[in-house]
Amino acid sequence: MAKVEFLGPLGRPSIEVDISNLSELKTFFKDDKELQDWLAICAVALNDTLVCDLNIPLSKDDKISLLPPVCGG
Amino acid sequence: MLELHNGPLHVNTILAEWYTKISDKNYGAFIPFVGIVRDEDGIEGLSFDIYEPILNSWFNAWQEKAKVQNAYLLMAHSRGDVPNHTSSYIAAVVSPKRKVALKMINDFVEDFKANAPIWKYDLVDGKRVYAKERSHVLSGSGLLKADA
Numbered sequence: 001m002a003k004v005e006f007l008g009p010l011g012r013p014s015i016e017v018d019i020s021n022l023s024e025l026k027t028f029f030k031d032d033k034e035l036q037d038w039l040a041i042c043a044v045a046l047n048d049t050l051v052c053d054l055n056i057p058l059s060k061d062d063k064i065s066l067l068p069p070v071c072g073g
Numbered sequence: 074m075l076e077l078h079n080g081p082l083h084v085n086t087i088l089a090e091w092y093t094k095i096s097d098k099n100y101g102a103f104i105p106f107v108g109i110v111r112d113e114d115g116i117e118g119l120s121f122d123i124y125e126p127i128l129n130s131w132f133n134a135w136q137e138k139a140k141v142q143n144a145y146l147l148m149a150h151s152r153g154d155v156p157n158h159t160s161s162y163i164a165a166v167v168s169p170k171r172k173v174a175l176k177m178i179n180d181f182v183e184d185f186k187a188n189a190p191i192w193k194y195d196l197v198d199g200k201r202v203y204a205k206e207r208s209h210v211l212s213g214s215g216l217l218k219a220d221a
Contacts (some may be wrong), residue, residue, distance in 0.1 A: 008192030
């Protein structure tokens with residue numbers, strides 16, 4: 001099971017999902033109306049590196065992080 | 074060097090420690106930037122969440138860029154609540170010559186604003202309100218949004 005964490009203002013507890021790539025995570029979230037508004041503006045990190053490819057294979061120990069828009073300082 | 078502090082930064086102490094740390098290293102320029110929370114739009118202060126793993130890798134990549142130019146970066150940032158008229162952010166560049174440090178402090182702070190994984194909230198009536206309108210979308214955003 002890959003771990004999915006929702007950072008910053010997303011404010012949700014982490015979940016574990018049985019997926020083999022990010023495309024399956026996209027499908028997993030498709031009916032979550034509240035999350036869809038956030039997903040339009042969230043970046044995705046796989047094991048703390050930003051990614052932009054839905055087809056990267058995932059293993060059970062992988063960590064996926066959703067990062068909303070940022071503003072430090 | 075990257076420091077994270079709970080609450081407002083003790084600017085005098087941090088800058089004094091940094092100056093002590095670098096003053097005998099033969100750098101000719103020490104260029105600090107101190108961000109101070111402003112009283113505007115009725116806020117009581119700001120509050121911050123930080124995702125440390127990616128912040129560390131972002132900062133380390135910048136430190137490598139600085140090293141190539143014989144410069145060195147220092148940064149401190151707050152976690153949690155920071156009242157108006159106190160500091161949440163200090164960045165500094167030291168380098169042998171001032172021109173490298175002056176350019177780098179600008180480039181570093183701009184990239185920090187755009188890419189450092191830190192989330193800002195206004196403090197209004199004691200509650201945190203995500204500063205969505207002032208925030209910057211990261212590269213690759215929208216990857217997981219369902220197709221229309």
